[in-house]
Amino acid sequence: MTRRQRYLLFAVLCMGLATSAMGAEPLAPPDAVPGAVTLDSVTLKDGTVIYGQVLGMVADELHIKTNFGPTAGEDIIKIMWPNVAKISVNRPIPFMLKEGTTVVGTAQPGEPGTMILKAAPTGIPMAIPFDSVLGMNQPAVIYTGAIQAGFSQTTGNSHLRNGSLLGELSARSESLRLTILGRYIYGDNGGNLIVRNSRGTIKLDFFLTKRLYWFASAYFEQDTFQDLKLRTALSTGPGYQLLDRGDLTGIFKDMTLWAEAGAAYFNEDFKLADDKSSTRGRWAVKWNWPLWGADQVSLYHFQEGFQSLANSKDLYLTADTGLRFKVWGGLVSGFQWTMRYNKNPPAGISDTDNLYLITLGYSFDTSRKQ
Numbered sequence: 277m278t279r280r281q282r283y284l285l286f287a288v289l290c291m292g293l294a295t296s297a298m299g300a301e302p303l304a305p306p307d308a309v310p311g312a313v314t315l316d317s318v319t320l321k322d323g324t325v326i327y328g329q330v331l332g333m334v335a336d337e338l339h340i341k342t343n344f345g346p347t348a349g350e351d352i353i354k355i356m357w358p359n360v361a362k363i364s365v366n367r368p369i370p371f372m373l374k375e376g377t378t379v380v381g382t383a384q385p386g387e388p389g390t391m392i393l394k395a396a397p398t399g400i401p402m403a404i405p406f407d408s409v410l411g412m413n414q415p416a417v418i419y420t421g422a423i424q425a426g427f428s429q430t431t432g433n434s435h436l437r438n439g440s441l442l443g444e445l446s447a448r449s450e451s452l453r454l455t456i457l458g459r460y461i462y463g464d465n466g467g468n469l470i471v472r473n474s475r476g477t478i479k480l481d482f483f484l485t486k487r488l489y490w491f492a493s494a495y496f497e498q499d500t501f502q503d504l505k506l507r508t509a510l511s512t513g514p515g516y517q518l519l520d521r522g523d524l525t526g527i528f529k530d531m532t533l534w535a536e537a538g539a540a541y542f543n544e545d546f547k548l549a550d551d552k553s554s555t556r557g558r559w560a561v562k563w564n565w566p567l568w569g570a571d572q573v574s575l576y577h578f579q580e581g582f583q584s585l586a587n588s589k590d591l592y593l594t595a596d597t598g599l600r601f602k603v604w605g606g607l608v609s610g611f612q613w614t615m616r617y618n619k620n621p622p623a624g625i626s627d628t629d630n631l632y633l634i635t636l637g638y639s640f641d642t643s644r645k646q
Contacts, residue, residue, distance in 0.1 A: 314366045315327045315328060315329070315366075316328060316329055316330045316340070316363075316364055316365050316366055316367075317362075317363070317364045318330065318338065318340055318355060318360055318362070318363050318364075319360070319361045319362035319363070319385075320355065320359050320360060320361060321359055321360070321361045322359075326340055326342070326353055326355070327342070328340045328341050328342035328343070328353070329341045330363070330365050330369070330412065330413070331352070331413060332369070332411070332412045332413030332414060333357060333409070333411050333412040333413070334411050334414055334521070334643045336356055336357040336358065336522060336525075336529055337354055337355075337356060337357070338354070338355045338356070338357055338360065338412070339352055339353070339354055340352065340353045340354075340355065341353075357406070357409070358525075360406065361388075362385040362391075363383055363385065363391055364383065364384055364385060365382055365383040365412075366382055367382065368380050368381050368382055368396040369381075369382075369412055369413040370412065370413055370414065371383070371393060371404070371409060371411075371412055372409070372410045372411040372412070372414060373404070373408050373409060373410060374407075374408050374409075374410050374522070375408070375486075376485065376486035378450070379393060379395050379402070380395065380396050381393050381394045381395040381396045381399075382394050382396070386403050386404075387403065389405060389406055389407075390403050390404060390405050390406065391403075391404055391406065391409075392404075410522045411522070414643060415642060415643070416449060416450075417447055417448065417449045418447070418448045418449075418641075418642055418643040419445070419446070419447050419448075419640065419641075419642045420445075420446045420448075420639075420640065420641045420642070420643070421443070421444050421445035421446060421639065421640060422442075422443070422444055422600075422608060422637055422638065422639035422640070423441075423442070423443045423444075423637050423638055424441075424442045424443075424608070424610060424635035424636065424637030424638075425439070425440065425441050425442070425635060425636065425637055426438075426439070426440040426633055426634055426635040426636070427439045427440075434465075434466075435465065435466040435467070436463075436464075436465050436466075437463065437464050437465075438462070438463040438471075439461075439462045439463070440459075440460070440461050440462075440633050440635065441458075441459070441460045442458070442459050442612070442633070442635060442637075443456075443457070443458045443459075444456065444457050444458070450483070451482065451483045452480065452481065452482060452483065453480070453481040453483070453489070454478075454479070454480055454481075455477070455478070455479045455480075455481070456476075456477070456478050456479075457475070457476065457477040457478075458474075458475070458476045458477075459474060459475045459476075459614075460473075460474045461473050461474070461631065469500065471500075471501065472499075472500040472501070473497070473498060473499035473500065473501070473502070474497070474498050474499075475495075475496065475497045475498075475594075476495075476496045476497075477493065477494070477495050477496070477580075478493065478494050479491055479492070479493035479494075480492050480493070481515060486517075487516055487517045487518075487520075488514065488515075488516055488517075489514070489515050489516070489517070490512070490513070490514055490515070491511070491512065491513060491514075491515050491536055491538070492511070492512045493509075493510075493511045493512070494508075494509070494510055494511075495507075495508065495509040495510075495511070495580070496508055499629075502618075502621070502622075502625055502629070503546045503547050503548050503549055503622050503625055504544065504545075504546060504547075505545040505546060505547055506544075506545045507542075507543070507544050507545075507592075508541075508542075508543045508544075508545075509540045509541070509542045509543075509556075509558065509582055510540060510541045511538050511539065511540035511541075511558045512538050512539065512540075513536060513537055513538015513539060513558065514536065514537070514538065515534055515535065515536030515537075515560075516534065516535060516536070517532075517533075517534045518533045518534060518535060519531055519532055519533040519534075520532055527567055527568065528565070530565070530566040531563075531564070531565045531566070532562075532563070532564045533561075533562070533563045533564075534561070534562055535559070535560070535561045536559065536560050536561075537557070537558065537559045537560075538557075538558050539555065539556070539557060539558065540555070540556045540557070540558040540582055541553070541555060541556075542554050542555070542556040542582050542584070542592070546622055548622070549622035549623065552590075554584045554585070554586060554587070554590060555584075555585050555586070556582040556583055556584050556585060556590070557582070557583050557585060558580070558581065558582050558583075559580070559581050560578070560579065560580040560581070561577075561578070561579055562576075562577070562578045563576065563577045563578075564576045572601070572602045573599070573600070573601055573602070574599070574600045575598075575599055576596075576597070576598055576599075576600070577595070577596070577597045577598075578595065578596045578597075579593065579594065579595035579596075580593070580594050580595075581593040581594075587620075589619055589620040590619065590620050591617075591618075591619035591620070592616075592617070592618050592619070593615075593616070593617045594614070594615070594616045594617070595614070595615045596612060596613075596614050597612070597613050597615075598610055598611055598612035598613065599611050599612075600639070602639075603636075606638045606639055606640055607636075607637075607638060608636070608637055608638065608639045609634075609635065609636050609637075610633075610634070610635050610636075610637075611632075611633070611634055611635075612631075612632075612633045612635065613630065613631070613632055613633075614630070614631040614632075614633070615628065615629070615630055615631075616628070616629045616631075
């Protein structure tokens with residue numbers, strides 16, 4: 277070190293000592309350095325305070341990222357919203373309220389049971405009750421779905437083979453919901469076909485309000501043993517979201533239910549029987565009940581019916597009822613009963629078909645991945 281460098285170092289030390297002696301403010305902690313990220317905080321009703329970054333909240337489950345986890349994904353703490361007494365969020369995020377509005381802003385503690393939401397960019401404060409908050413920082417589009425398959429085969433004295441493939445996908449934004457369903461069933465006995473049918477549905481819902489929507493759907497079905505080359509139904513009409521996530525509490529908090537009714541063009545192309553087409557009324561109901569958090573066990577029922585407006589005998593109804601278990605991660609197993617009823621089938625064809633499936637597959641829900 278040169279003589280000049282030693283002089284400079286001595287001067288800097290002297291200035292530091294002089295500043296300290298004059299009562300100057302100490303150096304700010306890292307969190308107070310300009311430009312540093314200020315931590316969010318969540319205070320629980322038992323007095324516990326958690327510091328970190330509030331990632332979001334869906335279905336009463338609040339996710340907070342901390343720096344305590346040994347690996348990525350293990351540093352996220354999940355808290356049920358009813359256990360929160362105070363919350364402080366220091367960066368603007370979307371808050372979804374039960375009346376259907378979304379406010380982007382920051383949050384600070386308010387009176388007991390409330391928080392002060394400051395909307396960006398104006399900063400106007402609003403007192404919001406905790407029980408009015410439906411979600412935080414949810415993705416713009418939420419994807420849910422599953423793909424499941426089943427297979428069995430015997431060899432030796434019998435040669436029986438059965439296979440099934442089921443898939444579903446739902447994409448939901450604030451104003452739109454796209455639903456795609458598909459199913460394929462195949463079976464043969466010693467190389468002789470004994471069952472083959474398939475079904476596909478695509479439906480788009482346009483939400484006019486938080487609950488009321490207008491749908492447009494297309495339904496396609498084929499069944500070799502119903503003499504059916506193709507059954508087609510094109511439908512439109514109103515629907516209503518009777519229950520959505522967060523409407524209820526406890527084990528019912530994730531329950532959803534919607535119902536819809538409308539008009540449909542219904543056409544059936546047969547191999548041997550005469551083809552038929554008609555205008556029909558359509559109704560559909562879908563109910564889903566995850567009994568415990570993270571969809572450990574789910575019950576569901578979906579039915580769709582088409583009644584001819586000209587002939588009361590022309591009624592077609594299909595229904596899926598099932599139970600799904602979470603095995604590990606996204607791996608699921610399930611049992612499903614599918615019933616199809618045709619009140620006026622072609623000659624020699626039974627009016628009712630029942631299908632029982634045990635499946636294994638994969639499910640996903642992006643609303644639960646913060």
